[in-house]
Amino acid sequence: MPNVVIYATSSCPYCMMAKRLFDGKGVAYQIIDVGNDSQKWADMEAKSGRNTVPQVYIGDQHIGGFDDLSAADKRGEIDPLLQA
Template identity: 65%
Template sequence: MPEVVIYLTRTCPFCNMAKRLLDGKGVSYETIDIGNDRDAWAALEEKTGRNTVPQIYVGEHHVGGFDDLSAADKSGELDRLLKG
């Protein structure tokens, strides 16, 4: 299974919803809290073109935010990504 990484902040409700969705699927993931790190936030924004959290990666694939993750789950794309 590819590595799953969630860039988040501790106070973000969508970040918590993304973690719950992945927990419900039994997926292990790494969290990177960028809430107090302006340089990390700027680097993530440059990498993704987005300035919101969460930002979720499955391996090298940028899934996007929670809405993108939820849509990928509903369409079956998330399961395909997790299989590698």
């Protein structure tokens, strides 16, 4: 199973929903808390090209924010990525 990484802040409701989605699938994930670390936030922006949280990665593939993650899951695209 590829690594799942979520760039998040502790107070973000969309970050919590992303975590719940993976929890519901029984998938372990790494949280990179960018809330109080401007360098981590800058790294996230440089990597994703976005300045909002969450930013979700499955392996090397950038999924996007929670709306992107949720839509991809509804289309059945997330489970195959997790099995790769």
